Amino acid sequence: MDPPVHDEPVPDEPVPDPPLLGAHVTDDDPLAAAAARGARLVQVFLGDPKGWKPPAVAFTGGAPALRVAAAQAGVGLYVHAPYRINVATTNNRIRIPSRTLLQQHVDGAAEIGAQALIVHGGHLDRDDDPEVGFANWAKCVARLEQRVPVLIENTAGGDNAMARRLDRIGRLWDAVGDSGVGFCLDTCHAWAGGIELSDVVERVLARTGRIDLVHANDSRDGFDSGADRHANLGAGQLDADELASAVRAAGAPVVVETPGGAAGQSADLGWLRERLAD
Numbered sequence: 001m002d003p004p005v006h007d008e009p010v011p012d013e014p015v016p017d018p019p020l021l022g023a024h025v026t027d028d029d030p031l032a033a034a035a036a037r038g039a040r041l042v043q044v045f046l047g048d049p050k051g052w053k054p055p056a057v058a059f060t061g062g063a064p065a066l067r068v069a070a071a072q073a074g075v076g077l078y079v080h081a082p083y084r085i086n087v088a089t090t091n092n093r094i095r096i097p098s099r100t101l102l103q104q105h106v107d108g109a110a111e112i113g114a115q116a117l118i119v120h121g122g123h124l125d126r127d128d129d130p131e132v133g134f135a136n137w138a139k140c141v142a143r144l145e146q147r148v149p150v151l152i153e154n155t156a157g158g159d160n161a162m163a164r165r166l167d168r169i170g171r172l173w174d175a176v177g178d179s180g181v182g183f184c185l186d187t188c189h190a191w192a193g194g195i196e197l198s199d200v201v202e203r204v205l206a207r208t209g210r211i212d213l214v215h216a217n218d219s220r221d222g223f224d225s226g227a228d229r230h231a232n233l234g235a236g237q238l239d240a241d242e243l244a245s246a247v248r249a250a251g252a253p254v255v256v257e258t259p260g261g262a263a264g265q266s267a268d269l270g271w272l273r274e275r276l277a278d
Contacts, residue, residue: 018273018276018277019214019247019250019251019252019253019254019276020040020041020076020253020254021039021040021041021253021254021255021256021269021272021273022034022037022039022040022041022042022043022075022076022078022253022254022255022256022269023037023039023041023042023043023255023256023257023258023265023268023269024042024043024044024080024255024256024257025037025042025043025044025265026044026045028058028059028060029059029060030042030044030059030066030070030075030077031066031069031070031073031075033262034073034075035073036262036266037262037265037266037269038266038269039075039265039269040074040075040076041075041076041077041078041115041253041254041255042075042076042077042078042255043077043078043079043080043118043255043257044077044078044079044080045079045080045082046079046105046108046109046112047082048082049080049082049083050082050083050084051082051084052082052084052097052101054101054104054108055079055104055105055107055108055109057108057111057112063108063111063112064111066112066113067111067112067113070112070113071113076115076253077109077112077113077114077115078114078115078116078117078118078213078255079105079108079109079112079114079116079117079118079148080117080118080119081101081102081105081117081118081119081120082101082105083120084098084101085098085101085102085105085119085120085122086098086120086122086123087099087102087122087136087137087140088121088122088123088124088133088134088136088137088162089122089123089124089125089133089136090124090125090128090132090133090136091125095136098122099140099143099144102119102140102144102150103144103145105117105119106144106145106146106147106148106150107145107147109147109148110147110148114148115148115149115253116148116149116150116151116182116212116213117148117149117150117151118151118153118184118213119150119151119152119153120152120153120155120163121137121152121153121154121155121161121162121163121164121168121169121172122137122161122162122163123155123158123160123161123162124160124162125160126159126160128160130160130162130168130171133160133162134162134171134172134174134175135175137162137172137175137176138175138176138179141176141179141181142179144179146179146180146181149180149181149182149212150181150182151181151182151183151184151212151213152172152176152181152182152183152184153183153184153185153186153189153215154169154183154184154185154186154189154190154193154195154204155186155189155193155228156186156188156189156192156193156225156226156227156228157192157193157226157227157228158226161193164189164193164194165193165194165195166195166203166204166207169183169204169207169208170206170207170208173207173208173209177208177209182210182212182213183204183208183210183211183212184211184212184213184214184215185200185201185204185211185213185214185215185246185250185252186214186215186217186257187200187214187215187216187217187218187219187238187243187246187247188215188217188218188219188228188229188230188231188236188238189215189217189228191219191223191237191238192219192221192222192223192224192225192226192227192228192229193224193226194223194224196223197238197239197242197243197245197246198239198242198245200246201246201249201250202249211250211251211252212252212253213252213253213254213255214246214247214250214252214253214254214255215254215255215256215257216233216243216247216254216255216256216268216272217230217231217233217256217257217258218230218231218232218233218234218235218236218237218238218243218258219231219236219237219238220236220237221237222237223237230257230258230259231258231259232258232259232260232264232267232268233256233258233267233268233271233272234271240275244272244275244276244278247272247276248276254272256268256269256272
């Protein structure tokens, strides 16, 4: 007679930790802004996001004080680079100062102890060869001292953008992927840029191998509209389940860049916590 078979218990699959959640804030005291939102992370600009000036820290005591206070509060800091930066362009009067400003903001982010610096992928003029833009990115990162990780963010608009369409993202990563540059996935930009949310994480990972940060934003405008206009979560055009699933699948820290100040962003973080807990 065969001995009785005793089934071995199958261990449960490990449950991944929920991602850290935070918000983009414009306050002079980002740590007070984090507390007002119940956020573990904050993303900030270091100066005018539409200007060319070097970074500046408005926090009392400057960069050293913010670095110490953030560490004591257990709040992670991210820095968003100015929108002016476009290291892909063929226009020397924009590309060269963009490289300088990017390095300045990397240095500024390092001084406050930031986790990373986020920068848009940039674009070319309509008739420019996109391969020139990819080559310009490669030259930029080869010369860049990455004192903190640099994350390239996908963008919503522009027919000759470097990081709007998936094929361009893949080609950009062919050019810069060995440099240690990371990727920031913006859900509004993906939708408005013509990338379906249902499998966006899988398709981005197939091209970049990484997602280091998620900008979780709803979109005021329709699919492939090219319009970069954020809405509060659940109040825009994105399917709520697909948005939550994309955030969950990415497995990266999350920042909301949504309107409404502390009240609006607190509600958005609650919206995420509720759905990510399911």
